[in-house]
Amino acid sequence: xxxxxxxxxxxxxxxxxxxxxxxxxxxxxxxxxxxxxxxxxxxxxxxxxxxxxxxxxxxxxxxxxxxxxxxxxxxxxxxxxxxxxxxxxxxxxxxxxxxxxxxxxx
Numbered sequence: 001x002x003x004x005x006x007x008x009x010x011x012x013x014x015x016x017x018x019x020x021x022x023x024x025x026x027x028x029x030x031x032x033x034x035x036x037x038x039x040x041x042x043x044x045x046x047x048x049x050x051x052x053x054x055x056x057x058x059x060x061x062x063x064x065x066x067x068x069x070x071x072x073x074x075x076x077x078x079x080x081x082x083x084x085x086x087x088x089x090x091x092x093x094x095x096x097x098x099x100x101x102x103x104x105x106x
Contacts, residue, residue, distance in 0.1 A: 037043075037051055085093055 037055070043051070085096070088096065
């Protein structure tokens with residue numbers, strides 16, 4: 001059994017692996033963006049224009065999705081950290097805060 005496409009991007013949890021594992025979307029590790037589409041034989045100018053429009057629209061939607069997801073994840077981390085701190089003793093909180101101050105900030 002082969003390693004699969006996901007392994008190309010850094011192992012089973014590498015970039016793009018979720019799509020491959022879940023079988024939702026086929027990804028082509030072809031290098032620069034658009035290489036795959038540029039090499040479909042006999043595309044008409046109309047097809048090329050439609051594919052470019054589709055690519056730009058998709059790119060915009062993905063960017064918005066990533067921004068929304070990042071914001072939600074940040075909020076989830078903050079809520080988790082608050083709830084975690086509520087469960088700790090004062091000594092444990094002091095330890096966590098001392099370690100946290102030494103970590104690089106995101």
